[in-house]
Amino acid sequence: MRRLIACVLMAAMLAPLGGCWNYRGLDEIMIVMGSAIDKEQGSENYRITYEIIDLNKPVKAQGINTVIVSSEGKTKFEAARNAKKKVSNKLYFGHTQVFVISEEIARNEEIGGIIDFLLRDAETRETACLVVLRGKTAREIFETKSLSNIAVSNEIHDIISNDQKITSSTLRVPIYEIFNTLKSEGKALVLPAFHRVDNNGETVNEANGIAVFKEEKLAGFLTPEETKYFLIATNKTKGGILPIASEKSGHADAALEISKNKTKLSFTARGDKVKVKIKTETIVYLGEILKDINTTDLAKIAELQDIAEKKLEANIMSVIKKTQSEFGADIFGFGRMIRKKDFKLWNRLKDNWDEQFRSLKVEVRSDVKIVNTAYLMKT
Amino acid sequence: MFRLPFRKKQKMADGGIKNAETKPDSTMQSPDSAAQSPDSTTLSTDSVTLSGFLDENINAVARLFTDVDILRIRRIENNHNKKQKYAIVYIDGVVDSAIMNDNLIKPLMVSTVQTSGKDLLDTVMNQIVQINDIKKTNQMEDIVEAVAYGDTVLFVDGAQQALILNTKNFQTRPIAEPENEKNLAGPREGFSEIILLNLSLIRRKILSPDLKMKFLSLGRRTKTKVCVCYIDGLVNKQILEELMRRLNQIDIDAVLDTGYINELIKDAQTSPFRTIGDTERPDVVIGNLMEGRIAVFLDGSPSVLTVPFLFIENFQSSEDYYVSFFYSSFMRMLRISGFFLTITVPAMYIAVVAFHHEMMPIQLFINIASERQGVPLPAALEAILMLIVFDVLRESGIRMPTGVGQALSIVGALVIGQAAVEAKLVAAPMIIVVAFTGITKMLLPKMPAPMIYLRLFLLILASSFGFFGVVLGLSCIAIHIINLRSFGIPQVTLTANLKYQEVKDTYIRAPWWTMIRRPRSSEDKVRQSKGEGGHA
Structure with a gap:
C-alpha cells in the first residue's frame, strides 16, 4: 500500500516538474520554413512574411507545397503573433531555417534588435541563418522558385550550408554566432547575401557574396569572388576554384580546386604600430588547364604554384584594401586575434581600433601546393 | 531434510479438509482421528x-x-x-x-x-x-x-x-520440438506430458549419479507428481532448501500445469517479469542444471521450471550455445535491443509527434505532419487503440482454426492496415510504429506480459509528459528490474559486483573455451579446470 501511494505521488510530481511544454498534435501547428522581415514604406509597422508548409495537399501525390502568409505589427514579435488572425493554427518556428531581412532594414536598423526576438523565443532554432536579400523588399525572396528543394527557405539554407565546400561564395552565420560576434570585440559581423536572378525564364535566388556590417548596420557587400579570398584569409574555406593564368602574363586559362586550406594570422607590434601577417597554406588539385603542358614536369608544376601564390596574395590583399577603404569594418577579426595574443596591447588599441584598422599594414604570404594533376595521355 | 515424510503431511492436510465440514479445528489432529470421523458420505482411504x-x-x-x-x-x-x-x-x-x-x-x-x-x-x-x-x-x-x-x-x-x-501404458504424444521454442540448431527434443518420459530425457544425457530426482506430490485432490531435479555438488543448498520450503507450503487442490506452481512460489508475485524460468526443451533444462540450477517437473505438464532465474535468461536461447559465438552474440544484442524497442518505440513516437517537434529531421517531420492531417483521433489515443487492435489480431491468430488463417491476414493487413489509412482513420506512420513494435516483440516470445504492460505504461507517460515521462518511466522500470530477486539471487547484477567471468554469457555469448567458470550461485564454480585457453 505504501508503495502504491509512493508511486501515485511520484506520478503526481511529474505534472509540475514537466516544465512548460504541452501536448500539441502535428495537426495543430503550421510549420514555418522561413520568414522575411520588412518595414512598411512610410509606416512604423513591421511586415513579416512566412513561407508555410501547406499540409492540406497530400504530400504523397503532389510533393510539398508552400503557402505565403504575411502579417503586420508594431514590433516584430507582435507581427509574428498577428499571423494567427489569418490562419487557423499557431505558427511553429521550430523548424524555421532562414530569416531574411531586406537591404533597407539592414542599413537602417541595428541587427541586434532584429535577432532579439528570435533568440528570446523558445521555439526558434539558434542554428537558423539570417540572410540579407539585395533589392527592395525581403519578401520578394518567396516570390521565386525553388529549383531543388521542398521550399525556397530550405533551398537557401542548403545553398548557404554547402557553399563553403564547393564555391566559397558566401558564409553560413547561424543566429547564435551573430549574437556572439556582436557581443565580442575586435571583429565585425558579416552575413550571407542573396540576390534574385533569372534562370531560364524563372526567377531564382542565388548566393551573392556577403554583407559587411559596421557597428550593427550594413556597410556594403563583398562580391562572391571577393568573398572567396575573404574566406581564405579567415581560414573558413573548404573548397572553391582558383582561376590562374598559366603564363606569367595572359588571361586565366587554368583552374585549381582548393582541397585544403589553412590560414594563420599573426602580428608584430612596434610600440602601438601593428603589422598583421597572413600566412596561407593551400593544397590544390589541378582541375582544368587549356594549355598543353607536361604535368609530370616538376619544374612546370612549381612554376604554376608560383603563379598561383602570387595571384592569391594579390587577391587577398585587394579584398583587405577594399574593406579598409570602403567599410572600415574589421571583418577579418584582426582585432580579436590581437586581443587573444596580447591583451594589454589590445586595451590600448581598442578605443580607436576602427581608425587603426583603416591604416593597418597587412602582409600576405601564400603557399600553394598542387598535389593532383590528373595526367592525361593518348592511348 | 526434504526427505521428511511428505505423504504423511499431505495426509494430514487431507484429513483436515475432509473433516473441515464438521470440525473446522481438526486440521492439526492426527490422521487416525480423521479416519474415524463419522462422516460416512465421503469414504476416506486414510489408514x-x-x-x-x-x-x-x-x-x-x-x-x-x-x-x-x-x-x-x-x-x-x-x-x-x-x-x-x-x-x-x-x-x-x-x-x-x-x-x-x-x-x-x-x-x-x-x-x-x-x-x-x-x-x-x-x-x-x-x-x-x-x-x-x-x-x-x-x-x-x-x-x-x-x-x-x-x-x-x-x-x-x-x-x-x-x-x-507396474502395468502402466499411457497414450502419449511423440517427442516433438516445442512449438514456441523452435531452434535451427541443436537437439529437437521437447518434453511431453508424462513425467517419467520427461525425466528420462534428462537422465540419459547426464549419466552421473550426482543427478538427483526427488519426488513429491502436490494438489490435495489431484495428487500430481512433482519431481525436483538437481545436480548434487553444483546446486546451491540454500536455494534448494528454500525451494522445498516453498513447495511444501503449497496448499491447493489441483495442480494442472507448472504455471500453477510458478505463480504460487515465485518471488515478486505482483511483477509481470518472470522470476522463474520455464522451458519445454530438455537441453535448456540440462544447461540450467549444469549451472547449478534446480528444475521442477510436473506430471501432465510439458513445461519445466528452473530456479533461480536471471534477467538475462529472457534474452538467451539454447541455440546461442550451439552456433558460432559471433552469430549468437549478435542475436543476443538484437534481442536486448528488441526488448527496449518494443516497449519504447510507441512512446518515443508520441513524444516526438506531440511534444518535441524540433527533434525530427525536417523532411520526416513534414511527411509525418502531412500524414497526420485530417486524422480525427489525437496521436496518443490512436497509438493506444492500434496497439490493442494489434494484440486482438495476434490473440485471435493463436486460437483460430487453421482454415481461417487467410481470412484473418486479409482482415488484419488490408482492412485494418490499408483501408484505415486510406479512409484517414489512422495515420500511416502509426501503422508502421505498431507493426514494428509487434515484430520486435516476436524476438522475445517468452516475455509477453511485461511487454504489453510496460509499453502501455510508457505510452501513457509519453502522451502526458513527452520524453520526460519516457525517461521517468524507464527509470522506474530499471529500478523494478534491479530489485527483482529469484530465490534470493538478484536478477540483475549491478556493475559494482560484476565479475569478468559473469559478463561472458550476457550481452555477448563468449566462446566456450573462455567460459571456465559457472555462475556464482552454484556451489562448484569451476567449469573447465584447465583454465583459459582450451586446446593449449
Missing part, C-alpha cells in the same frame, strides 16, 4: 488397511470406486489348486493388456507353485508374477493412487497385503 479376506478387500475397493465404471475387477483361480484365489483391480485404458494377459493372468492361472502360509505373498511375488516393478502395501490409500495411475493391484486370498504391479 484403512486390508484384511486377509479376498472378498472383503474387493468389496472395500469397489465401495471406494462406486460410480467409477472404468474400474475393472477380475477374479482368477489357479487351475491346479482351486483354493488359490486372486483378484486384480485396474482401470481400463491406462494398462497394458498384453502384459496383463501374458505376465500376470496366465502365470496366476497355470502356475504349479504351491502357495500357502506366511510366505504366501512373497511366493506369488517372487515365483509366479512376471512383472518388473512390484510393491507390497496394506494401505488402501496407496492402492487407490496406484490404480488411478495405471498400475494393477493384485489381491491374494489369505494375504493381508496387496501387490502393486
Whole structure:
C-alpha cells in the first residue's frame, strides 16, 4: 500500500516538474520554413512574411507545397503573433531555417534588435541563418522558385550550408554566432547575401557574396569572388576554384580546386604600430588547364604554384584594401586575434581600433601546393 | 531434510479438509482421528488397511470406486489348486493388456507353485508374477493412487497385503520440438506430458549419479507428481532448501500445469517479469542444471521450471550455445535491443509527434505532419487503440482454426492496415510504429506480459509528459528490474559486483573455451579446470 501511494505521488510530481511544454498534435501547428522581415514604406509597422508548409495537399501525390502568409505589427514579435488572425493554427518556428531581412532594414536598423526576438523565443532554432536579400523588399525572396528543394527557405539554407565546400561564395552565420560576434570585440559581423536572378525564364535566388556590417548596420557587400579570398584569409574555406593564368602574363586559362586550406594570422607590434601577417597554406588539385603542358614536369608544376601564390596574395590583399577603404569594418577579426595574443596591447588599441584598422599594414604570404594533376595521355 | 515424510503431511492436510465440514479445528489432529470421523458420505482411504479376506478387500475397493465404471475387477483361480484365489483391480485404458494377459493372468492361472502360509505373498511375488516393478502395501490409500495411475493391484486370498504391479501404458504424444521454442540448431527434443518420459530425457544425457530426482506430490485432490531435479555438488543448498520450503507450503487442490506452481512460489508475485524460468526443451533444462540450477517437473505438464532465474535468461536461447559465438552474440544484442524497442518505440513516437517537434529531421517531420492531417483521433489515443487492435489480431491468430488463417491476414493487413489509412482513420506512420513494435516483440516470445504492460505504461507517460515521462518511466522500470530477486539471487547484477567471468554469457555469448567458470550461485564454480585457453 505504501508503495502504491509512493508511486501515485511520484506520478503526481511529474505534472509540475514537466516544465512548460504541452501536448500539441502535428495537426495543430503550421510549420514555418522561413520568414522575411520588412518595414512598411512610410509606416512604423513591421511586415513579416512566412513561407508555410501547406499540409492540406497530400504530400504523397503532389510533393510539398508552400503557402505565403504575411502579417503586420508594431514590433516584430507582435507581427509574428498577428499571423494567427489569418490562419487557423499557431505558427511553429521550430523548424524555421532562414530569416531574411531586406537591404533597407539592414542599413537602417541595428541587427541586434532584429535577432532579439528570435533568440528570446523558445521555439526558434539558434542554428537558423539570417540572410540579407539585395533589392527592395525581403519578401520578394518567396516570390521565386525553388529549383531543388521542398521550399525556397530550405533551398537557401542548403545553398548557404554547402557553399563553403564547393564555391566559397558566401558564409553560413547561424543566429547564435551573430549574437556572439556582436557581443565580442575586435571583429565585425558579416552575413550571407542573396540576390534574385533569372534562370531560364524563372526567377531564382542565388548566393551573392556577403554583407559587411559596421557597428550593427550594413556597410556594403563583398562580391562572391571577393568573398572567396575573404574566406581564405579567415581560414573558413573548404573548397572553391582558383582561376590562374598559366603564363606569367595572359588571361586565366587554368583552374585549381582548393582541397585544403589553412590560414594563420599573426602580428608584430612596434610600440602601438601593428603589422598583421597572413600566412596561407593551400593544397590544390589541378582541375582544368587549356594549355598543353607536361604535368609530370616538376619544374612546370612549381612554376604554376608560383603563379598561383602570387595571384592569391594579390587577391587577398585587394579584398583587405577594399574593406579598409570602403567599410572600415574589421571583418577579418584582426582585432580579436590581437586581443587573444596580447591583451594589454589590445586595451590600448581598442578605443580607436576602427581608425587603426583603416591604416593597418597587412602582409600576405601564400603557399600553394598542387598535389593532383590528373595526367592525361593518348592511348 | 526434504526427505521428511511428505505423504504423511499431505495426509494430514487431507484429513483436515475432509473433516473441515464438521470440525473446522481438526486440521492439526492426527490422521487416525480423521479416519474415524463419522462422516460416512465421503469414504476416506486414510489408514484403512486390508484384511486377509479376498472378498472383503474387493468389496472395500469397489465401495471406494462406486460410480467409477472404468474400474475393472477380475477374479482368477489357479487351475491346479482351486483354493488359490486372486483378484486384480485396474482401470481400463491406462494398462497394458498384453502384459496383463501374458505376465500376470496366465502365470496366476497355470502356475504349479504351491502357495500357502506366511510366505504366501512373497511366493506369488517372487515365483509366479512376471512383472518388473512390484510393491507390497496394506494401505488402501496407496492402492487407490496406484490404480488411478495405471498400475494393477493384485489381491491374494489369505494375504493381508496387496501387490502393486507396474502395468502402466499411457497414450502419449511423440517427442516433438516445442512449438514456441523452435531452434535451427541443436537437439529437437521437447518434453511431453508424462513425467517419467520427461525425466528420462534428462537422465540419459547426464549419466552421473550426482543427478538427483526427488519426488513429491502436490494438489490435495489431484495428487500430481512433482519431481525436483538437481545436480548434487553444483546446486546451491540454500536455494534448494528454500525451494522445498516453498513447495511444501503449497496448499491447493489441483495442480494442472507448472504455471500453477510458478505463480504460487515465485518471488515478486505482483511483477509481470518472470522470476522463474520455464522451458519445454530438455537441453535448456540440462544447461540450467549444469549451472547449478534446480528444475521442477510436473506430471501432465510439458513445461519445466528452473530456479533461480536471471534477467538475462529472457534474452538467451539454447541455440546461442550451439552456433558460432559471433552469430549468437549478435542475436543476443538484437534481442536486448528488441526488448527496449518494443516497449519504447510507441512512446518515443508520441513524444516526438506531440511534444518535441524540433527533434525530427525536417523532411520526416513534414511527411509525418502531412500524414497526420485530417486524422480525427489525437496521436496518443490512436497509438493506444492500434496497439490493442494489434494484440486482438495476434490473440485471435493463436486460437483460430487453421482454415481461417487467410481470412484473418486479409482482415488484419488490408482492412485494418490499408483501408484505415486510406479512409484517414489512422495515420500511416502509426501503422508502421505498431507493426514494428509487434515484430520486435516476436524476438522475445517468452516475455509477453511485461511487454504489453510496460509499453502501455510508457505510452501513457509519453502522451502526458513527452520524453520526460519516457525517461521517468524507464527509470522506474530499471529500478523494478534491479530489485527483482529469484530465490534470493538478484536478477540483475549491478556493475559494482560484476565479475569478468559473469559478463561472458550476457550481452555477448563468449566462446566456450573462455567460459571456465559457472555462475556464482552454484556451489562448484569451476567449469573447465584447465583454465583459459582450451586446446593449449
